Amino acid sequence: MARKTKPGGGWQAIRYTLDRAMEVGPLRLWQRMRSKNACKTCALGMGGMKGGMVNEAGHFPEVCKKSLQAQVADMKGALSATYFDEHSLQDLLKLTPKQAEDQGRISYPVIHEEGDTHFKAIDWEAALKLIADRLKATDPQRAAFYASGRSSNEAAFLLHSFARVFGTNHTMNCSYYCHQASGVGLKLALGTGTATVDLDDLKKTDLVFLIGANPASNHPRLMTQLANLRARGGEIIVVNPIRESGLEVFHVPSQVKSYFFGSKIASLYIQPLAGGDAAFLVGLLKELDEKGWVKKEFLEKFTEGHEEALDYARSCSWNEVVRGSGVDKETIARTAEMLHESKAAIFAWAMGITHHQWGVDNVLALCNVALATGHVGREGAGLMPIRGHSNVQGVGSIGFSPALQEGVKKALEHAYKKELPTSAGYDTFAMMEAAEKGELDFLFCLGGNLWGSNPDSDWSSLAMQKIPMTVYLSTKLNPGHFYGRGKTTLILPVLARDEEPQATTQESMFNYVRLSEGGTPNVPGLLRAESDVICEIASRVLSNDPVDWARLKDHKEVRKLIAEVIPGWAEIGTIDDTKHEFTIPGRIVHTPKFSTASGKAVMFKTPLPELNTNALMLMTIRSEGQFNTVVYEEYDIYRGIPHRDCILMSDEDIERLKLKDGQRVSVKGEAGRLDNIEVVAGKIRPGVVAMFYPESNVLIKANVDHRSKTPAFKSAPVTIEA
Numbered sequence: 001m002a003r004k005t006k007p008g009g010g011w012q013a014i015r016y017t018l019d020r021a022m023e024v025g026p027l028r029l030w031q032r033m034r035s036k037n038a039c040k041t042c043a044l045g046m047g048g049m050k051g052g053m054v055n056e057a058g059h060f061p062e063v064c065k066k067s068l069q070a071q072v073a074d075m076k077g078a079l080s081a082t083y084f085d086e087h088s089l090q091d092l093l094k095l096t097p098k099q100a101e102d103q104g105r106i107s108y109p110v111i112h113e114e115g116d117t118h119f120k121a122i123d124w125e126a127a128l129k130l131i132a133d134r135l136k137a138t139d140p141q142r143a144a145f146y147a148s149g150r151s152s153n154e155a156a157f158l159l160h161s162f163a164r165v166f167g168t169n170h171t172m173n174c175s176y177y178c179h180q181a182s183g184v185g186l187k188l189a190l191g192t193g194t195a196t197v198d199l200d201d202l203k204k205t206d207l208v209f210l211i212g213a214n215p216a217s218n219h220p221r222l223m224t225q226l227a228n229l230r231a232r233g234g235e236i237i238v239v240n241p242i243r244e245s246g247l248e249v250f251h252v253p254s255q256v257k258s259y260f261f262g263s264k265i266a267s268l269y270i271q272p273l274a275g276g277d278a279a280f281l282v283g284l285l286k287e288l289d290e291k292g293w294v295k296k297e298f299l300e301k302f303t304e305g306h307e308e309a310l311d312y313a314r315s316c317s318w319n320e321v322v323r324g325s326g327v328d329k330e331t332i333a334r335t336a337e338m339l340h341e342s343k344a345a346i347f348a349w350a351m352g353i354t355h356h357q358w359g360v361d362n363v364l365a366l367c368n369v370a371l372a373t374g375h376v377g378r379e380g381a382g383l384m385p386i387r388g389h390s391n392v393q394g395v396g397s398i399g400f401s402p403a404l405q406e407g408v409k410k411a412l413e414h415a416y417k418k419e420l421p422t423s424a425g426y427d428t429f430a431m432m433e434a435a436e437k438g439e440l441d442f443l444f445c446l447g448g449n450l451w452g453s454n455p456d457s458d459w460s461s462l463a464m465q466k467i468p469m470t471v472y473l474s475t476k477l478n479p480g481h482f483y484g485r486g487k488t489t490l491i492l493p494v495l496a497r498d499e500e501p502q503a504t505t506q507e508s509m510f511n512y513v514r515l516s517e518g519g520t521p522n523v524p525g526l527l528r529a530e531s532d533v534i535c536e537i538a539s540r541v542l543s544n545d546p547v548d549w550a551r552l553k554d555h556k557e558v559r560k561l562i563a564e565v566i567p568g569w570a571e572i573g574t575i576d577d578t579k580h581e582f583t584i585p586g587r588i589v590h591t592p593k594f595s596t597a598s599g600k601a602v603m604f605k606t607p608l609p610e611l612n613t614n615a616l617m618l619m620t621i622r623s624e625g626q627f628n629t630v631v632y633e634e635y636d637i638y639r640g641i642p643h644r645d646c647i648l649m650s651d652e653d654i655e656r657l658k659l660k661d662g663q664r665v666s667v668k669g670e671a672g673r674l675d676n677i678e679v680v681a682g683k684i685r686p687g688v689v690a691m692f693y694p695e696s697n698v699l700i701k702a703n704v705d706h707r708s709k710t711p712a713f714k715s716a717p718v719t720i721e722a
């Protein structure tokens with residue numbers, strides 16, 4: 001029997017809010033929450049010039065427990081001046097992700113050199129000199145720059161352009177472990193790498209096909225839209241191996257009726273095998289074709305490749321489709337019928353689709369179904385990757401990736417009066433491999449937790465500890481600072497966006513660029529703006545000629561440059577005067593005109609992957625109480641999972657393996673094992689198990705998708721020993 005779970009949203013979110021408010025002072029928290037800064041958590045976006053807790057359509061109040069968690073966490077105290085004297089490296093290596101997060105804000109620079117027992121405080125001047133001297137002595141091809149998705153467009157733009165002027169294209173961001181497959185797939189199929197819909201489309205759609213995502217935990221503000229859709233008679237199809245309670249019923253905190261009685265979310269809940277989506281989607285295409293529901297005229301006018309894609313679906317037997325997906329024929333038929341009957345459907349997805357060795361194929365298969373049913377290129381219909389970090393899309397848009405578009409490169413060369421390198425840059429995992437081979441001498445991390453987000457944690461420790469110098473710009477401690485240390489490691493404390501002395505900008509998943517006005521530091525100390533640190537290093541390494549890095553400390557100057565260099569971003573050049581937040585032109589697709597070479601959308605044949613059905617398939621997922629590798633609470637309320645060292649299993653698998661709910665077991669993966677893991681019975685599809693990331697990364701071997709370079713975090717074979 002599954003353990004008792006709580007419905008999503010509702011009073012727990014409110015109670016949590018009140019508890020947290022008391023910790024840092026309710027008035028202080030309210031002021032921070034309402035300040036004109038883009039929300040720090042997911043990429044759905046709220047805040048900015050319209051004020052905190054306001055969405056892109058101007059709706060207030062948009063309440064989300066995640067943004068509160070993130071806000072409170074940044075407001076709690078700073079590490080004491082003697083913290084690193086009192087805690088040796090050995091002590092720090094024992095911190096769990098939650099303990100590391102709970103230590104407080106980093107408020108002064110520290111350094112650790114190979115062999116030292118402790119990190120030591122270092123003043124900014126000495127730290128910057130050390131970094132600059134090292135970079136001057138480093139072959140640019142042996143230096144790499146990683147960015148997470150919380151930093152501003154300004155800081156990210158400065159860092160990647162510094163790296164390129166310095167001489168390397170080894171600039172990669174966290175999206176390689178996140179939505180890269182969505183970007184690659186969408187670009188191939190539709191010629192654009194981002195969502196084709198905006199927030200308004202969600203109000204016009206009559207069907208949302210939600211696959212491989214758990215917005216109840218990870219994008220709570222999407223839940224308002226989903227609840228509203230059901231309330232106006234629309235339908236929601238959920239495709240997820242776990243029956244997520246918040247995707248069945250959700251209590252929207254800002255709506256009185258929903259808050260008390262709950263809103264129905266899923267009309268149809270489908271539980272495929274982990275990694276079974278590709279076969280399920282091909283099955284949908286096959287069913288649509290057999291029923292004569294494929295929009296032939298639309299395909300002939302506006303797409304290419306449809307015959308090949310359809311032929312392939314026809315060539316797969318129903319047996320293969322059902323076995324490969326774990327979904328029965330009747331359910332596939334019902335889904336196809338709902339898509340056929342819908343006047344305007346939106347296809348939304350997250351990591352359940354991208355975290356596979358065939359992540360790009362999954363996205364292409366999803367595009368095929370959307371195109372075959374004609375749900376692309378119209379209002380209220382389209383493709384919607386539900387993005388992760390609050391500015392991960394912006395970081396990519398402004399060019400923080402190994403390859404620059406030719407036009408952007410030219411424009412940057414013109415602006416900087418300097419030729420930029422042409423050599424290929426590493427993707428994130430390739431960079432880790434280079435480190436492991438001893439081919440990396442310097443690593444700079446603009447936020448994030450590269451070690452924690454990597455598969456195969458032990459291997460990642462070995463790889464990263466070979467790097468001669470690693471520099472972290474961080475707000476809070478995480479285990480990556482210690483396991484992912486280099487021979488010399490510097491941790492430099494930075495301001496969060498609502499503490500910055502200057503305004504910054506962020507881009508939401510709806511391609512909306514928002515202005516954050518900044519504020520004052522939440523904690524006292526030697527914290528600096530990210531852009532300030534980057535410009536200081538750049539000035540020291542490259543001098544201020546031909547690029548004047550000192551002048552670029554002014555964010556307005558950076559915005560002018562972005563306006564000049566990045567297509568579609570002209571408006572950012574005047575945003576300081578106009579305060580006008582804007583949607584990047586050319587991204588939203590409301591007519592069937594595509595930015596591919598031919599102007600037509602492309603359908604691809606997406607082969608059924610071979611699933612390893614002999615082993616249990618492990619999906620590594622997020623709990624209700626975490627944001628990526630940052631753990632705020634041990635308990636996962638929505639799934640009834642009591643702590644982090646658990647494995648979620650179906651009653652069938654528990655019985656088959658002669659285990660018991662609550663029993664402690666060992667879990668063995670391709671890369672390692674974890675002992676003393678508690679079995680938790682839950683509503684998960686037999687054959688599939690789930691554990692929390694980042695702890696479970698010990699188990700996972702890095703099987704990366706050849707096109708997106710994204711590791712298969714959600715289809716890892718494991719075995720269980722009692």
Ligand SMILES: Nc1nc2c(c(=O)[nH]1)N[C@H]1C(S)=C(S)[C@@H](COP(=O)(O)OP(=O)(O)OC[C@H]3O[C@@H](n4cnc5c(=O)[nH]c(N)nc54)[C@H](O)[C@@H]3O)O[C@H]1N2
Nearest residue numbers: 212213214218274275350351352388389621622626627628
């Ligand atoms: N609170 C909170 N919010 C977050 C984050 C966070 O950690 N905490 N992280 C942010 C980031 S960076 C991201 S990328 C997003 C992540 O958002 P999500 O992608 O929603 O997060 P995950 O927990 O990784 O996985 C989501 C769901 O995919 C399902 N799933 C796993 N494998 C499969 C599969 O093979 N097929 C199908 N159909 N479903 C599958 C899981 O059961 C789970 O419900 O959220 C962002 N927002």
Ligand SMILES: Nc1nc2c(c(=O)[nH]1)N[C@H]1C(S)=C(S)[C@@H](COP(=O)(O)OP(=O)(O)OC[C@H]3O[C@@H](n4cnc5c(=O)[nH]c(N)nc54)[C@H](O)[C@@H]3O)O[C@H]1N2
Nearest residue numbers: 148178447448449453473474475476478620628629693713
């Ligand atoms: N097994 C498994 N692995 C995964 C995933 C999974 O589902 N399963 N998900 C993957 C995904 S989707 C992602 S996006 C990656 C996440 O990878 P990352 O983005 O690299 O990791 P985070 O955990 O978000 O980084 C948290 C740290 O960022 C720093 N930070 C927070 N705010 C700021 C800021 O404003 N500025 C700066 N400079 N630093 C800041 C803090 O020090 C904090 O500890 O992990 C990936 N890895």
Ligand SMILES: [Mo]
Nearest residue numbers: 178179388389
């Ligand atoms: Mo992500």
